[in-house]
Amino acid sequence: MTLIDRDRSTGTRGVLGGPGGGDGSSLEVLYTPARIGRLTLKNRFIQSPMHSKFSSEFGEVSDKLTDYLVERAKGGAAMIILENTAVDWARGRAAGNPVRIDDDLFVAGLSDLTEAVHREGAMIATQLHHAGRQCSTANTEGGVGALAPSAITSTAIGDEPHAMTHEQIAEVVQQFRDAARRSVMAGFDMIEIHGSHGYLLTQFLSPQANHRTDEYGGSFENRARFPLEVVRAVREEIGPDFPLSYRISLEERVEGGMEADDGLAFCTLIEPYVDVFNVTAATYESMDSIFMMQGREPGELLPLAARVKAIVGKPVVGISRLGWILDAAADSVAAGEMDFVAMGRTQLTDAKLILKVKNGESDRARRCIGCNECVGTFLFGGWRLHCVMNPELGYEREANALLRPQFGATRKRVVVIGGGPAGAEAARAAALRGHDVQLFEARDRIGGQVLTASAADYKKREMEAYVTYFERELEHVGVRVHTGAALGADHPALVDADVVVVATGARVSAAGEPGALDAVEVMRTGSPLSGEVLVQGANEIALNAAAYAAQQGAQVTVVTGERAAGYDMNPILAAHTVQLLERAGVRIVADAGAAAVEASTTTLWAPDWVADPEPVAGLEWLAGLPGSVEVVEVGARVKGGRLYQATQSGFWAGTRI
Template identity: 45%
Template sequence: MTATTTAGTTTGNALFQEARIGSMTLRNRLVQAPIFTQFATTWGEVSERLIEYHRARARGGVGLIITENTSIDWELGRTVGNPMRIDHDRFRAGLTDLVEAVHNEGAKIAVQLHHTGRQNSQGNTERNEPPIAPTAGITSAFGTPPRAIELDEIPGLVDLYAQGARRAVAAGFDAVELHGAHGYLLSQFLSPKTNKRDDGYGGSLQNRARFALEVVAAVRTQIGPDVPLLYRLSVEEPYEGGLSLEDGLLFCEMLDPHVDALDITGGNYDTAMTLLPMVPPGSLLSYAKAVKARVSVPVIGVGRLTWLLDDLEKAVVNGELDFVALGRSQLADPETPRKTELKEPQRVRRCIAVNECVSRWMFNGQRTQCVINPALSQEKRAADARRTVGRARHVLVVGAGPAGCETALLLAERGHSVELVERADRIGGQLHAWSAASVFRTEIGNMIAFYGHELERLGVDVRLGVDATGLDLTGYDDVLLATGTEYATRPDGTVDAVAMLADRTLPPADDLSVFGAGETAMFAALWLAEQGKRVTLCSPAGDVGIDTNDMQRGHLAGLLAQLGVTTRTDVQPPPTGTVVWAGERVASAVLADRVDGEHVQVVGTRLRGGRMYEATQSGFWTAARI
């Protein structure tokens, strides 16, 4: 079914003009991409947490929300964890509540129908059965060999999608999306890597596409001609034997007469860095533009696009793209669309793409969190925390790193009188160290600028170059010490890695050793190598980057290898040469003798340990209690 997009009557930025997908009119061209949250209940029911999460993002101004992967087959085909489910009519009530919450905020919502296929583990199935796939034995990143789908099982699988679509319409969803991307069941049939069948569903592209086209036809029969049908597709699998770009484009041409929009991405969980890029923004955009040149239906693009909205407006005007999907950026700041439309981009908390949300929490069966947005998953409680206080207090915050900034911002937003003092001559704390290497320089630099802008906007009295040990604390109702961490020990003659990175002070030696097991050591080695130094990274542990997530660790390790950094594990500090010290850190002791837990409290990593997530969480929620 051919669909069109039409600009509305509003003027200005093309991204914020009305547009259509089939019969559905959207208030703008910004789409919230499907993101697995694990905010549903253990049994897949819609929860209040899930509703409030979606309500906040609808209120933030996005035109269309596409739900997370919603299970059509709870027994064999649900993703690991607790996704939403739509495999029985009993879930209609909760799904309807979700739809109503989004509609009440002016957005539209599509449900994404999902089956894992081989990308599942046997332990995640209801009866401890192997996952299913077009072909047996071809394992995925999840590691359990699947069994082959029998020919007589295929009609039943097609009907699971069709019945999920029927329930979606009954629950009031505005559209249905089929998840044919990222290596799940629909894409497994399409991919020559995972489909080795010798029947009518394998071999040629036409045969490999048969299952997906049968699903599309069955879903269309259930939802009728007027409910928009979207198809999400990884148009290429960038590894040996995977779906080629040309076959992906040809498949898009096959879909073109039957769907109302194509939601274009790339890769699967065997190539996770493709589908969850940590590289510069727009890495997936070429896929969407290539599809747009081949089809008549609207095309949705994705891939860290919050950083490229000005360019994407031009792409929409030039007909290269129709809709812009925001994924992880909507976790970081659900009000990105509204702030952008109001021409306040400096107020956006821009995703820094360290993939803690995915690799630290989602992959470990926990509810999704964000290192820079402490309100994620607690939207209702956070909204209550932002309410103006009845009696303003005079509060001193010591330390202007992430914890101190988060603390000061929420206190000021609630109406307290806030002074923020910092020993250095700038805000940001250790963020300056993390921004030295090129890999996240733009993202972390933007975060520092965000804090600076918001502190000024909310009227926080920021005083730099102030040593808090000399301050009289008696004139404040509350004193919060957000002074972070310091080295447990640092041998004489070694170079302080954090200070080196923050000040961009390059040691004179050409050959350097970096000692430490954490992410700071990796950043120090990376920055030094970028400056042309010969670097050996020495970890006292069995690995490096042990305090960060697997994807971040792997990403940084790959960059270090490209720059020729030698990594040694389970070693002690080298006895000679210049050593850059990134060893163990402990809580700061600034004003420790004044801490009483009431008038003077500690906050951030000084209280919780950890890194940026612990800093922002502690800062925000401590301020909520004042």
Template identity: 35%
Template sequence: MSKKFPNLFSPAKIGNLTLKNRIIKAPQSSGMSNIDGSVTERLVRYYRDQAAGGAAMIIVEYAYIDDIGSKSAHCHLGISNNEHIPGLAWLAENIREQGSIPAIQIEHCGRQKFLGTQPICAPSEIPWPKLWNQYGVQAVPHALTIEEIQDIVHAFGDAALRAKTAGFELVEIHGAHGYLLTNFFSPTTNRRNDLYGGSLENRMRIYLEVYRDIRKKVGPDFPVTIRLSGTDYEPDGFGIEDTIALAKALESEGIDALHISGGDHHTMIHQVSPMSMSICHNTWAAEAIKKEVKIPVIASGSITLPEYAEEIISSKKGDFVGLGRPLWADPEWPLKASEDRPEDIRPCIRCNEGCLERSFFLYKAVTCGLNPVISREGELKLKPASKVKNIAVIGAGPAGMEAARVCKLRGHNVTIFEEKKTKGGLAVEAAVPEFKADIRPLTKYQITAIEKLGIPVVNKQATEADLKDFDSVICATGSTPVKPCIPGTDKKIVADALDILNKTVKPGKNIVVIGGGLVGSETALHLSENGHDVTLVEMLPQIMNDVAVTDLLAYTERISKTNMRVLTSTRLVEVIDDGVIVESKGCTKKLPADTVVLALGLKSRQSLYDSLVQKGKEAYLIGDAVKPGKIMDAFHTAYRIGLKI
């Protein structure tokens, strides 16, 4: 029993199932099935690793229930016909063999069909805005007839029976996140005037019919749960009061547990919340519903650390926690927490780069920004090095520390050289704004890993002489700010964004930030939220062109709540003693400023690497030293080089 997290690692029941702890792997689409929805070996390897990490239950990703219009995404798992059962049985058995209870979520996508192909079915002819922008009239859903609704109800029941037949021990109905059932529940998407529209009773009708059909087919004792959004966060959508009424109605019907999340794909920052949003983002909804029902409630969404999960259970905000992205960042999250080793957990930073921006949104299998092994289980496993080498790693930023960790675990002798007094590289500056606080536990985890592995850190700028006795050198030398050739940028009122963030320079009250990329936008927002008068200047038509879509949505919302001014299509001409001269559409004007902050990009530091290679030394580039990028680039390049040497 964990001493640090006693409530999190106490057993509890859902229906007739006893779960060994309160941790449930939340369902997340992976894009690892075959095109016909059948199970692949890749999918089995992935879930086998997830189950081995210590979660009490694995809820397998949503599986589509029919072959008409329920399939949502590329390589989407299917449960629509009996030919899916052999693969699903193989999957369930592998999960069970690792000591976790196999469960599966079943769904109909409704109007949220990522593939954009007809048929698209919904209660009303109201398209998903993103799909409309992408496909136009092709995105308009067909308004379901009563007969078609009943066919879908029966398809849910048939799919649940297939899940039971395949050996899953629990079925979860997907009634959240803007898929078909919420299309009926939300006034935003339901404009019907029949039995399935209008009143709350009518809008929740399909939920009850689906549950009854499932219960009739799987029997009275088979556990059935449902995932609900506490609210869809739409201005004309449904609120927590409606969801509480639905939860109580489902409880009276006999549902075994309620899995509470929030949002839909139109309001996705509330569903897959980025780091600028609150932690445990939808726990408030789980808490509100738990006060009104007696059945177990699963809280989910941005529960990144064990202490958050323990607090949720101990304060009775939820009976279980559903973890999605955190188990991608570290599948052994439950195991490490149970052994009172939370410092060894690689924490999810909610960057949404690996799991969404660079994978799922591009019709690829998911990965994780911090864990390249996700979707590559069995292929990128750490193995002992065939020959032990003495390796020098230059730089103790995210890339350098990850490369050092991987090389040390493979048996190499590793030494880190770091010219700064602190470890963490640019992640230290990146984590200064409170809306990027998720990065702080990650840096702490990396430093702890280096210390526990006994990797020495030499605090000096490495020279070629220092490196002569090493077999290999990994250059994680990072990047440095670009210095523009613009008049006046050498004046005293000018500072680089990094110097503002690391407090080398104290900014004045009135600030102009030049450069509206990620660093500039975040620095400007940070200063504005801390009481400065800020103007952000960007020469392109839009700021934040290099950020994940969830960050763009969240930052845009935050900026709208400040007094920050944003000038796009505007170019810096000159810095003067009391401000800047900018040009837009052929006209110049002065912007007064006490401090001018430059955020005009970064350039790689490769001089040491170039010199070493020129002299025949085995050397490698990783992280920003390859090309200025994000934390995902640091971790992925470092891990792969660590495997290669």
């Protein structure tokens, strides 16, 4: 059994270096104007909303939020949809600190945001949002508990909500109406009603979440009553011509949830009141269809958009990792199956992807690798939004100031040792600051552990594209890259260097059992595996090695010991990866006894990788350099950790040179 299904029509299209890899005339339709109601958008690209926690703790627009969205406006998006904008801060906001629009006093900050985006030639919409039962009790003021159609707990949240009274239903309808008025006051170009992903309006439509016996529950017509009242109230408030979008999870993908037929019926019901449909799927109980990860094919949700487009006369927005398959997205637009391409995490990873692709520089665009650290590690961990690949996310103002030649600064000769993510980020940043940079990599290609991880087929596309990005980007910014290069203190580049950046990676935490093979080395060298394979370890390396062995036809058992499989990954990605492995026939057990290991079994050891405790460990010859040479260590060799620590460490070290 394979780990990934490549048989779908979009399965091999749009991948960098493949057919229709992202440049050329096939994409021209995506750069043509199109209308939403009275608006004419300059192209077909919409930035999908994504919770960032960049607003203030009180929910006000901040400089950080503005800088982040302005950078995406500069990057070419025709329309930016602001993240979930709370109409009910007390009982209905998303976790932490979303943007709020529940009082007139927030209009001033929101108007600053719309003006800033407009100056860059983009339009901006607000997304009116109420979390319903997907708001935890801890996130409500006074711990009063969330509101929902019925007192049925979401398994994704775990807190029992309160069933809404008729008075509360009327109050929330008024909150949406008032938020719509404020959206117009603040200068937004469009309003989107958030009726997807398991939030309050979805809950009323859902047979799983809505068990009411009054006029708001039971039949489809009754379940649709409340969201329809919201749509009508907003339309009445903003008048007949102001553009209105509805974002819908056409199907919930949970047992007993709303199926696509009801979703389509609701689209038909609200079509007279809206100007565009933004089509997605799922709730937080089926999260892997919201945040699609490695091993899921891009474009999986496009058939849902096509089904809506087939029955309505209004424009339709499609989504699902479309940054990977822009050629397929363009074909869908040309065929009349959708009208606009929405990108969310893609826009986090590279704010300029839209312009890079238009200019024929697709290989210089970062593509989201689908690791879901942005949500599963950072947002769920109480942090603001971060991207493991893009250290500039959330720091756009600082990065823009630093990534340019510094007036009056001395141009330095910089040598970077190591071509993994930390070394590549340091080299890129230093070169953009105007320095003369050379990068030396001992192996025949840069990429480090990212390249090793590409041995697992289910993540090969993402990892290979990331390495290709760095190869093209370093060339673009003028870094001279030397692969297969051995260095010593007498190397001419080091003799003349002003700064040496050491980015040689982490070290193995402990030795494996006698006879066990290093899992990383097996994957790096492409060693063949067959028969019975035992993988010792529970970290991401162990799971990658299991996938690598399974794709070669081996019978694989992972022995995790006392730790859970994927303990060093975010919980969403870990669960997703375990599911992929189990579908491929991989056994995951706690101890070797339970695995019934044969004597002929090949054993792989997947240790943790940790920081070196001693400065320049393994490179003691650096002590022979002149005292005037500055030596800087970056990445996993000093930070430990994972990809995020490597890219952050390398990038910010490069900006300090």
